[in-house]
Amino acid sequence: MTAISPPARRCGPCRPVRPVTRYLGGTKDRVKTEEMLTIRCLQYYDDHPGLGIWMTLDRSSGSPVGFHLLNHIQGESFIQIGFALVKAAWGRGMGTEMAAALLRYGFVELSLPSIVGIASLDNRASQHVLEKIGLHRRGERAFPHPAYASEGPMAWFERDSRDWLAECGSM
Numbered sequence: 001m002t003a004i005s006p007p008a009r010r011c012g013p014c015r016p017v018r019p020v021t022r023y024l025g026g027t028k029d030r031v032k033t034e035e036m037l038t039i040r041c042l043q044y045y046d047d048h049p050g051l052g053i054w055m056t057l058d059r060s061s062g063s064p065v066g067f068h069l070l071n072h073i074q075g076e077s078f079i080q081i082g083f084a085l086v087k088a089a090w091g092r093g094m095g096t097e098m099a100a101a102l103l104r105y106g107f108v109e110l111s112l113p114s115i116v117g118i119a120s121l122d123n124r125a126s127q128h129v130l131e132k133i134g135l136h137r138r139g140e141r142a143f144p145h146p147a148y149a150s151e152g153p154m155a156w157f158e159r160d161s162r163d164w165l166a167e168c169g170s171m
């Protein structure tokens, strides 16, 4: 646990920013934060080499401005793209930039057969990013895992690698 204690301690006094956390399962208390860091982040890296969650840095300043991820939808076999930025970084194309890089990394470097995306039905910015990078909207899906169950149906996006590589692989 020592590996996660310092970041967990730093998370404690942070003030949640609702526009950022509302689509990320809400604010987590210390116990839930430690659990997420241990299981969903650190253990996941060991169990699934190449996949996981990465910090997003602003190229111009080097400051951390968010995170991006390529990991399993919890309780499912689908590999999803995910992303979040601090509010000050919104609207500058960074969400699209990191999502596009994840898609290319997943198909070209990891040879994943397909990649999906999910977003709350009212999260238009996220849905727009997923469509801009080339995922296709295929209706809605709901998931039983407690991380998503209360959300109900979510916007569902997917893309197969063969199809994507034929269109974008050589770009």
Ligand SMILES: CC(C)(COP(=O)(O)OP(=O)(O)OC[C@H]1O[C@@H](n2cnc3c(N)ncnc32)[C@H](O)[C@@H]1OP(=O)(O)O)[C@@H](O)C(=O)NCCC(=O)NCCS
Pocket: 019, 020, 021, 023, 024, 082, 083, 084, 085, 086, 089, 090, 091, 092, 093, 094, 095, 096, 097, 118, 119, 120, 123, 124, 125, 126, 128, 129
């Ligand atoms: C989703 C998020 C990462 C987008 O980051 P961003 O850097 O602002 O995204 P971009 O600037 O690359 O693109 C956003 C696009 O959505 C559009 N958009 C933004 N708000 C919108 C809205 N309410 N309705 C429709 N489109 C919207 C923007 O105009 C832009 O499209 P354009 O480039 O065609 O003009 C950011 O809003 C965020 O961190 N949100 C909170 C966390 C979150 O929701 N994560 C996703 C969970 S599924």
